[in-house]
Amino acid sequence: DTGVSQNPRHKITKRGQNVTFRCDPISEHNRLYWYRQTLGQGPEFLTYFQNEAQLEKSRLLSDRFSAERPKGSFSTLEIQRTEQGDSAMYLCASSLTGQGGEQFFGPGTRLTVL
Amino acid sequence: GESVGLHLPTLSVQEGDNSIINCAYSNSASDYFIWYKQESGKGPQFIIDIRSNMDKRQGQRVTVLLNKTVKHLSLQIAATQPGDSAVYFCAFTGNQFYFGTGTSLTVIP
Numbered sequence: 001d002t003g004v005s006q007n008p009r010h011k012i013t014k015r016g017q018n019v020t021f022r023c024d025p026i027s028e029h030n031r032l033y034w035y036r037q038t039l040g041q042g043p044e045f046l047t048y049f050q051n052e053a054q055l056e057k058s059r060l061l062s063d064r065f066s067a068e069r070p071k072g073s074f075s076t077l078e079i080q081r082t083e084q085g086d087s088a089m090y091l092c093a094s095s096l097t098g099q100g101g102e103q104f105f106g107p108g109t110r111l112t113v114l
Numbered sequence: 115g116e117s118v119g120l121h122l123p124t125l126s127v128q129e130g131d132n133s134i135i136n137c138a139y140s141n142s143a144s145d146y147f148i149w150y151k152q153e154s155g156k157g158p159q160f161i162i163d164i165r166s167n168m169d170k171r172q173g174q175r176v177t178v179l180l181n182k183t184v185k186h187l188s189l190q191i192a193a194t195q196p197g198d199s200a201v202y203f204c205a206f207t208g209n210q211f212y213f214g215t216g217t218s219l220t221v222i223p
Binding site: 100104106 | 145148209
């Protein structure tokens with residue numbers, strides 16, 4: 001499978017714990033995006049990388065959230081001191097510069113904070 | 115802030131009929147307007163996009179229309195099939211990437 005992969009697919013954690021998600025983009029894609037989606041809503045942009053550079057961050061991305069893409073390939077999204085409001089589906093997508101609006105999404109990581 | 119709105123949260127059509135899904139937006143400074151389809155339990159899937167300097171673009175069974183005067187985007191699906199049942203999101207690019215709240219399309223056999 002050469003699509004975007006995300007791990008884990010599901011994560012249940014207790015409030016206050018830290019969690020980390022991984023995204024592996026399509027190998028030749030230089031752009032990588034993170035989104036959060038809650039039930040009945042569209043994906044909300046969190047941040048995106050071009051190669052290893054983090055170019056944009058949403059105001060939704062509080063100080064408890066951090067994303068990295070150290071070698072311009074896979075990316076991690078860490079949430080520190082999780083809160084119940086962090087419960088959501090976290091989606092990763094990748095694209096190539098010049099592909100217009102087309103992004104390829106992974107299946108997501110569903111986070112449940114108890 | 116940016117906003118993307120959809121006129122109808124749900125849409126039901128008979129199999130074989132054409133479907134039209136509408137979207138209103140507020141930001142004029144966008145390079146691309148895009149439609150995505152999301153099936154239950156899956157990530158969004160790109161359908162078609164249109165550059166801001168175009169009015170119409172056609173794909174396989176789909177047509178996207180962009181009316182910048184009234185800031186309106188629509189997706190037309192010809193000969194709707196049961197496999198088209200999903201939630202459809204409009205989106206647009208700016209410094210960030212914005213999605214609407216979605217329209218749930220149900221195709222009645």
